Amino acid sequence: MGTQMHKIINGKTIEMTAEEVSALEKDRANVNAEIKVLKDAAIKKVADQKTGNKKLLDLGLTQDEATALTGYAPPEEE
């Protein structure tokens, strides 16, 4: 019994070897880890923009002044 996992090359379906399945799973894990780093960085950037903006407003700046300084404009629902 084979791996029951397949790849397609130029339209031809081929069952993967155990080594190929192992390499695929390792590659998927690496890609997911890579994506997570990028996602986490993007989430942190948004959070930092929001808290930084609030600190500027707390100092007495208007939102227009804060946006002029940083380029950050809060979403309309905020």
Added chain:
Amino acid sequence: MSKTKVDSTGIDLTDTFAFTGTVTGTPQGLVLVHSSSSSSAASSVSIDSVFTTTYNLYHVEMTFDRSDTAGTYLRFLKSSDGSERTSSYYLTAHRVHTNDTTNTTDNDNNVSTFYFNRGSGSEAGLDTRFSCKFLNPMGSSVTYYDGITYGYHDGENAHAVTTSVGHNDTEEQVRGIKFVANSGNITAYNIKIYGYTNA
């Protein structure tokens, strides 16, 4: 008897002709260089030995289905040995959903794939459409990419368009592409690849 001169009054083609020859000369526009489809589930779909030095610019038209909501990524196949290029991809992506005005941007700097699609498993009766171009795959410098993906994004409960543009920074020839499901399978696909003449 071959005819080498056509009178100014033209040719009457109302009869039925059994054409068996080959048209020679310089083709114009897009030339189909690959066509394949499958409804067999597979973790990856490779189109190998499709890029040649004949064309500098290629157009890809593809529809596909996925078995789950994970992403789909794309890699080049090296001309030297057919193995995957697993580094030096640079990609900017912008996603907009049909149900709201939320814009999502992704910036992939020196990563291992062109990660061009996120989530389309329950595609709500709609295949995911992927259309892209590759510039200079068999040249001696870098290969450029720009693509558009349109499909259903389960996490957003809406259809989404993702526009992505990037390049691979490795100066090498690439002869093919490989689509990989980040989990599960690509359950069906249909792809056509064209070369641009005079690009």
